[in-house]
Every structure is written in C-alpha cells, then in structure tokens.
Amino acid sequence: MKKTMHHETVSRLYHQNPRKAIQKAIKRHRRSKDLASEALDWSRLGTIDLNHDRYEKACKSYQRALKIMQQIGDENGEFTVLYALATVDMKRGDYDSARNKYRGLMERFQNTATLDDVASIWRGQGLVDAYQGKYDSARDSFQKALAIHQKTGDKANAISTRDNLALVEFGLNNYEAAYENFQIALEIAQNIGDKASESAILQKLASVESMLGDNEAAYENFQRLLKIKQKTGDRAGEAAAWYGLATVDIDRRDFEAALEKNQKALDIEQRLGDKNGEATTWHNMATIDLDRGEYDAGVEKLQKSLEINQEIGAGEGEAMNFAQMGIAAAKMGRDEEGLQLVALGISILESINSSTTRQLEPVADAIISKHDYPREQFDAMRREVAESYRRDQGKSLIEAAFGDREEGRGRAL
Numbered sequence: 001m002k003k004t005m006h007h008e009t010v011s012r013l014y015h016q017n018p019r020k021a022i023q024k025a026i027k028r029h030r031r032s033k034d035l036a037s038e039a040l041d042w043s044r045l046g047t048i049d050l051n052h053d054r055y056e057k058a059c060k061s062y063q064r065a066l067k068i069m070q071q072i073g074d075e076n077g078e079f080t081v082l083y084a085l086a087t088v089d090m091k092r093g094d095y096d097s098a099r100n101k102y103r104g105l106m107e108r109f110q111n112t113a114t115l116d117d118v119a120s121i122w123r124g125q126g127l128v129d130a131y132q133g134k135y136d137s138a139r140d141s142f143q144k145a146l147a148i149h150q151k152t153g154d155k156a157n158a159i160s161t162r163d164n165l166a167l168v169e170f171g172l173n174n175y176e177a178a179y180e181n182f183q184i185a186l187e188i189a190q191n192i193g194d195k196a197s198e199s200a201i202l203q204k205l206a207s208v209e210s211m212l213g214d215n216e217a218a219y220e221n222f223q224r225l226l227k228i229k230q231k232t233g234d235r236a237g238e239a240a241a242w243y244g245l246a247t248v249d250i251d252r253r254d255f256e257a258a259l260e261k262n263q264k265a266l267d268i269e270q271r272l273g274d275k276n277g278e279a280t281t282w283h284n285m286a287t288i289d290l291d292r293g294e295y296d297a298g299v300e301k302l303q304k305s306l307e308i309n310q311e312i313g314a315g316e317g318e319a320m321n322f323a324q325m326g327i328a329a330a331k332m333g334r335d336e337e338g339l340q341l342v343a344l345g346i347s348i349l350e351s352i353n354s355s356t357t358r359q360l361e362p363v364a365d366a367i368i369s370k371h372d373y374p375r376e377q378f379d380a381m382r383r384e385v386a387e388s389y390r391r392d393q394g395k396s397l398i399e400a401a402f403g404d405r406e407e408g409r410g411r412a413l
Helices: 002-016 018-032 035-051 055-072 075-091 095-109 115-131 135-152 155-171 175-192 195-211 215-232 235-251 255-272 275-291 295-312 315-331 335-351 357-371 375-392 395-402
Strands: none
Touching: 018 035, 035 055, 035 075, 055 075, 075 095, 075 115, 095 115, 115 135, 115 155, 135 155, 155 175, 155 195, 175 195, 195 215, 195 235, 215 235, 235 255, 235 275, 255 275, 275 295, 275 315, 295 315, 315 335, 315 357, 315 395, 335 357, 335 375, 335 395, 357 375, 375 395
16 A cells, blocks of 8 residues: 555656656665666656756766766666767757767767667767758768668658758758758658648748749648648747748738738737747838838838847847848948948857858948948948947947938938
C-alpha cells in the first residue's frame, strides 16, 4: 500500500512540477547508488531547462549527467548528452563552440554511432553554419544528412532536412533550388500525414513562388494555407496567411486588396498580442503607402512599427524601419536626412552582425552617387548617426527628416 501511495504521489508531482519531481528522483537514485538512473534524470532535467531557454542550468545538468555516464561507460548516453550540449551552445549563439562539439562527436562516434545519429550531427553542423551565413558549407552538411535519411527511409527527418536545405538555397538566392526542396518536403509531409509540417512548408513554398513571380501558384497556396489555419483554429497562422496573400496583391499592384488583407492580419495580431507580427504588418502597410506616393501615411505607419520593434528589442526590424524612412525622405527631396536614416539602419544591422546589411548598401550607394558624396563623408556620417542613436534612439534624426511634414505636404516627388 505504501509503495502504491508513493508512486501516485510522485506521478502527481511530476505532472504538477516535473523539474521538482526529477530532483527528488535524483536524490533517491543517489541513496540507492543507481548511477544509470541518476545520469538519465540529470539529462532529463537538462532537457526541461533547455526547452525553457534556461541554458546555464541546462548546461550544468547535462555536465553532471555526462560525468556519471563517463564513469559507468555509457557511450550511448554520452552521445546524447554531448549532442544536447552542442544544441545548448547553438541556441545561446555560441556557434564556434557548438561547431567544435559537433565535430568532436563526428570524430569520436562516426564509426560506432547509428546512421540516424550521424545524420543528426550533420544536421547540427548545417544549422550552425546556416546561422552564421556560411551557406555553402551548410548546404554540404544538409545534403550529407539527407543522403542518410534516404538510405534509412527516415521520412520525418527528411522533411526537416529538406526544409533546412531549401532555406539555405534561399539564402544563396537559388530560388529554383529552394522551390524544388520545399516541393519535395511538402509531398513527403502529405504522404505521411504530417499536417503540422505540411502547413509550415506550404507557407514557405508559396513565399518562394511569389519571389519567382508565379503569383497564381503563390496565391492558390496561401489560400490553401488560410483554409487549413481557419479549420484548425490557428489564429497566428491565419494572420500569416493573410499577410502572404497581401504580398501577392502587392506584386500584382493591387494595393487596395493588399491593405485590406494586411488589416485582417493586423487585427488578429493585435488580438493575440503578437508584437513582432504587428510590427512587421505595420511596416508592410507602410511600404504600400510609400509605393503609392502617400508618404505621410507611410511614415506614420513606419513610426508605429518602429515603436513596437524598439519595445521588443527587434534590432533587424528597427533597422529596416529607419532605412525605409530614409528611402521615403529621399523621395520627398530630403536626401541628406534620408541618407542619415539609411546609414543608421546599416549601423544597427552591423552591430548585430545581420546578413541583411548587404540589402541596404545599394540603397545608400544610390543616394551617394546621386549627390556625389565622398565615401569617407558617408563613413563619417555613419559614426555620427550611431552616436545620435545612443542619445535618443533616432528620434532627432526622424524629427530632422519629417518634423515639418505637415507644412511640407505636396513636396513629395
């Protein structure tokens, strides 16, 4: 009877507070000197912390598990924990350390690990390289993992690896190759009934189709995605589908339809409290206004997007807000002020090591060449605007560009 009551208490505690339940179990394993069970529970504890982004705690738990596994000669357990430690490094942005751990795993376990485990190492190395923008080496790693999945018939992991490979091709601007990988991944997901992967890949496939100029296919797939999300009650996914449909409308130059769909996405994002999505949608709506020559409305929306991005610390979104304001200012005949805002966008992107920086360089070059600015003068401007940003987060630069726009209406080009 006592044993049954104890089991029920532990079970109830696990469901209420799994971390505390595992800690109690570890104490019991120590008393009974059950090293294998203690190591396993330290690993489980690390996984709980990893899933909640508590990286330091996760690292400590995994290290304790590893020490015991090395003591008792549990090589399978060592592999699992070492792989988890590499994942911790990758999630907290320590990519060099993660890469070294994956390489260490490959050197030590390549001849003894299962093919699935070797594929996991290749996927891990590919993700690290992709995060650092090393797309060629990332592609090589994902292709090696994919070859193993095809050999072992691992369709579930083939979907995620195809997905990663497509994103790498996308990063290399190889949109046809990205499309092909997304298409194959979608077919596999549909064949095995993986609904979650199907909708996720469908969204990416439609986005690539839009970039390739196949608006009819993109629109059809975004509509399919919308129906799936409405059926499953996935409000966040429903917003993303509306946003995608709006993107196709913009390509068709149907701005009224695009604004209507973006508004639907925005309404959902605001109800859900999705700040990141809301900021992106405000930016997208602003772009439509600017494209139509409605600069005041566009700048107002960009400022709403900027306010949110600064609130949530979304550096890349913030940088693109400043850059888009700079483009608007230049179109309104305020090239100096516009160039300052573009320079600030570039400065922010460089400070966070974003690969998006290269997208803004041509914008700055166009304004520089138009007015024959010396490059040295632009470099000095970047330092000045960075200092201005440290003082007031760019408010004075925005004021200089648009503070008198009520008086200056009609100056738009």
